[in-house]
Amino acid sequence: NYAFWGTQPVAQFGEQPGTSDADGAIDKPKDVADVRPEPYGLPQNFEWVTCNIDNDDELREIYELLSAHYVEDDDNMFRFAYSKEFLRWALQPPGFKAVWHCGVRVSTTGKLVAFISGIPATVRVNASTLTTVEINFLCVHKKLRHKRLAPVLIKEITRRVNLHNIWQAVYTAGVLLPKPVSECQYWHRSLNPKKLISIGFSRLAQRMTMARTLKLYKLPDQPQTPGIRQMEDRDVPQVTALLADYLQKFQIAPVLDEEEVRHWLSFQPDVVHSYVVEGPDGTLTDLLSFYTLPSSIIGNDQYDSLKAAYMFYTVPGATPLPQLMNDALILAHSTGHDVFNALDIFDNQKILKELKFGIGDGKLRYYLFNWRVAHEIPTNKVGLVML
Ligand code: NHW
Ligand code: EN5
Structure with missing residues (x-):
């Protein structure tokens, strides 16, 4: 019952132990040339945008989206309120790419209603040193929840990362998904x-x-x-x-x-x-x-x-x-x-x-x-x- 995550190259619950006695990639190796060149389709009246953090207005739009719609505790008493300076620091490390600051706007009004980001990172997992992206700040406006927009954001950031010949990612979440490393x-x-x-x-x-x-x-x-x-x-x-x-x-x-x-x-x-x-x-x-x-x-x-x-x-x-x-x-x-x-x-x-x-x-x-x-x-x- 993970309609989306069941289709993705991630470890699944209930995989028989012994299927894999070694660490390694889940998908077979692919070429950048085989990556889908065009963005994934969004519902009518929504469009992809690359957010420019160096532009104060665009940074403010991300800040405002997250301030009102990002992660809350289980009892909805507190909501993370990352500051603009913090977001600039978090999203622009050495080698950052603007195309990995991926937004969704309403075409008619221009309002920013969803966001997902990736930043480059080298991460060692056991004996393997992986060229990865760290994915963070996935957010969908509260009025657009449960419409399967998150899987589209995730597939689009995956595509934009794959175009740079990167095939692994690291992310953390409070929720349980297939399948935690820790x-x-x-x-x-x-x-x-x-x-x-x-x-x-x-x-x-x-x-x-x-x-x-x-x-x-x-x-x-x-x-x-x-x-x-x-x-x-x-x-x-x-x-x-x-x-x-x-x-x-x-x-x-x-x-x-x-x-x-x-x-x-x-x-x-x-x-x-x-x-x-x-x-x-x-x-x-x-x-x-x-x-x-x-x-x-x-x-x-x-x-x-x-x-x-x-x-x-x-x-x-x-x-x-x-x-x-x-x-x-x-x-x-x-x-x-x-x-x-x-x-x-x-x-x-x-x-x-x-x-x-x-x-x-x-x-x-x-x-x-x-x-x-x-x-x-x-x-x-x-x-x-x-x-
Ligand atoms: S975790 C914080 C995530 N953000 C929030 O919790 C903010 C408040 N919530 C929302 O904005 C840090 C929405 O509820 C979100 C889901 C957008 C979370 N990670 O659109 P639908 C990160 O940013 C699955 C991954 O209808 P929605 C890390 C869910 O299980 N998947 O839901 C992000 C279901 O799939 P299933 C999540 O509530 C890592 C599907 O989304 C998730 O309107 C991303 C439902 O979609 C979560 N936190 O929107 C993955 N929460 O299989 C990166 C729910 O169960 C992967 N879902 O049907 C790597 C990509 C790059 C690869 C490169 C090689
Ligand atoms: C992606 N990079 O649940 C991160 N916070 O315990 C996204 N609880 O603050 C994923 N519910 O226990 C983030 N007080 C996942 C975390 C989401 C936010 C969240 C929890 C972490 C939290 C507080 C407040 C609970 C309010 C009611 C909590 C008890 C503290 C107490 C202090 C004194 C000694 C006993 C414990």
């Missing part, structure tokens, strides 16, 4: 418990007063690790090496060159916050980073937005992970974030409880398009973060 859990650490309780993001625990709750989650004003400071451009070569070495131990992880590290980890207030620990001799021993993704609060009259920090790439070297993550909490709190979110990926499972994270009600599944893995990847072997 299933991860969100965890949350309160930074501003009073606000979180008042908006229904969290609840006062049993036998806890507000005063005790505030005390429980209180954090120092300054990070505690000697030598910690904002990452700077001159740090890029060392950070690239530090990160590459750390990511080796995971079964799925990005392969990032210096230009990509510069893009993904240069400090940008309220987009991506990156800090390094510099030892007395000037060598960098650790990295910590988080990104800012606010959510709008649906129907609350006291607050309209929740400012969340999400753990990004963090490399414990000389500093133990709990201490490094505690500094991440301190830095996120002191920059006005209300909550710190993390997945049970990397080595997080071991440290989330001691840092007073609580389990969330959301899951995040990792998927590969046209790539089969012989065995599901355990969450603590996932070393890839998608925005």
